[in-house]
Amino acid sequence: MHTPYFSDRPAAARSAAYRTLWRWHFYAALFVMPFLTVLAVTGTLYCFQPQIDPLLYPGRLLVAPATTPRLSEDDLLARAEAAVPPGSRPAAAAVGSDPERSAEFVFRYPDGRQHSVYLNPYTGEMLGTLSVEQRFMQRVRMIHRKLLLGKPGELLMELAACWTLVMVGTGIALWWPRGALTWRGTLWPRLDWRGRAFWKSVHAVMGIWLAAGAVAFILTGLPWSGSWGEQFKSLATRANLGSPPGVWGGSTRQSTIPGRQLARPANHAQHGDAVAGGRGMDGMPPMVMDDLPLPSTPWAVGATTVPGSGPAGGSAAALPLDRILDIVRANGIPRGYDVAFPSTPSGVYTVSYFPPDPKREHVLHIDQYSGEVLEEIGYDDYGAVSRLVSYGTSLHMGRYFGLANQLVCALISLGLAGMAITGFVMWWKRRPQKALGAPARLPTPVTMRRWKIGLAALGMVFPLMGGTMLLVWALDSLALKRRAMR
Known part of the structure; x- marks a missing residue:
């Protein structure tokens, strides 16, 4: 079989077009593969968090089920408070359903750090503590999202994800069977070949089988990114396709569209009220769900404003935790x-x-004094985009259909890491001495309008990637001019 894109062109134009695609594939892979390997390994580990955490911390997370009833949550909370340094404040509680898991409370210590406190829910025995920020899976998660480099790392990971789309698109075009090659020979590696040809066959076949999974990972992960993800959420919401109605204004569900500040309602908590490091300055946007010390929140509600409790009369105290659990039930x-x-x-x-x-x-x-449910948001309140993102997130994290989902995600992730290895071997076998080894650009003019339109569209949808594409094109053109002047 022949591909129309190459078969209906003169030989010189076909060669130039092929080499142009190869160059873009090479540049994309050169940047993407190190980050993609990190994403693949950390993503696989994080996908198996439910199985890995108990193996790492069995003495803290696991208990023997007892026939006696669990202690009340307030009793357990009081015991946890007695075990932490004076001045520590309770930040969150994990209300689990597994009889073999310990009770967990998160405290903010006087120095600002957050620690989880674990107790036997049947006896109240103190089992130990763990730093929320330093525990293994949290570090894995932060490497996966931002390489432990803060905002710069987050932008790098976002760029790598976007450039993977270029790598996948050009890779499919290079793989497409033409000439003497057949579909059968391109869907299964040529195990009888040797040397670089063998590695090229393995690389190409792995790539085509993993292409759909790679694109799915990108599209389901990008909504959580720090730059494009924020703007995407804003755009989807403005088109009434994202968060619940009224999230961005017009009701108590009010938040700040990225790049805009709103006046803080009088009954709303300030950013400084958040345990997770808010700012708490007058004139700043109100606290949102993503500011809370919760291990995870749905994408659709992450930017929704946290309402405030009404004024308490006299010396009224906050409701106990057990009462809150009754309301939730x-x-x-x-x-x-x-x-x-x-x-x-x-x-x-x-x-x-x-x-x-x-x-x-x-x-x-829930109002801390009256127990009134001030705000309730469920899946039925989501817009169309938020529903799609919610399903994508569950599949991306390997949660939706249990162990099988985890294994599929691991297979795709580790396969992408394998692509990095085979790509490196191919480059190593053909690399020239003291040179990068990028595929040479031929002097034959290449129009390639469809590719240019496609890359331009990607650049507009993902502006951060668009800027780097222009930079790569400019540097490549400059290098070509320098070679021509020699």
Whole structure:
């Protein structure tokens, strides 16, 4: 079989077009592969967090189920408070459903660090503590998202994900069977070949089988990115396709569109009220769900404003945790959720239920004094885009259909790491001495309008990548002019 793109062109033009695609594939892979390997390894580890965490911390996370009933959450909380340094404040509680798991409470220590405290829920025995920021899976997650480099690392990972689309597109074009090659020979590696030809065959076949999975990983991961993801959420919401109605204004569900500041409602908590390091300065945007010390929140509600509790009369105290759990149960939410504690007199209890099935996602904001449910957001409140993102997230994290989902994600991720290895071997076998070894550009003019339109469209959809594409093109053109002048 022949591809029309190459077969209907003169030989010189076909060769120039092929080499142009090869050059873009080479440049994309040169940048992407190191980051893609990191994403693949950390993503695979994080996907198996439910299995790995108990292996790493069995003495803290696991307990022997007992026939006696669990202690009340307030009793367990009091025991946890007695075990942490004076001045520590409770930040969150994990309300689990597994009888073999310990009770967990997150405290903010006086120095600002957050630590999880674990207790036997049947006896109240103190099992130990773990730093929230330093525990293994949290470090893996931060490497996966931002290479532990903060915002610059987050942008690098976003760029790598976007450039993977270029790598996949050009790779498919290079793989496409033409000349004497057949579909059968391009869907299965040529095991009888030797040397670089063998590695090229393995690389190409692995790439085509993994292409769909790679694109799926990118598209389901980008909505969580720090730059493009924020703007995408804003655009989807403005088109009434994203977060629940009213999230961006017009009701108590009010937040800040990226790049804009809103006046803070009087009854809303400030950023400084957040345990997770808010700013708390007058005139700053109100605190949102993503500011809370919760391990995970649904994408659709991450930018929603956290409402404030009403004024307490006299010396009224906040409701006990057990009472909050009764309210959650009355609202039909099963155990397996996290509760963020109010950190100020105007704060609220926030409940985040983030199960594998997106249709069951739920968020409650509960007045800490009256127990009134101030805000309730579920899947039915989501827009079309948020629903798609929710399903994509569950699949991306290997949560949606259990162990099989985890294994599929691991297969794709580790396969992409294998692509990096085979690509490196191919380059190593053909590399010239003291040179990068990029495919040479032929002097034959190449139009390639469809590719240029496609790359321009990608650059407009992903502006950060568009800027780097222009930079690569400019540097490549400059290098070609210098060679021509010699």
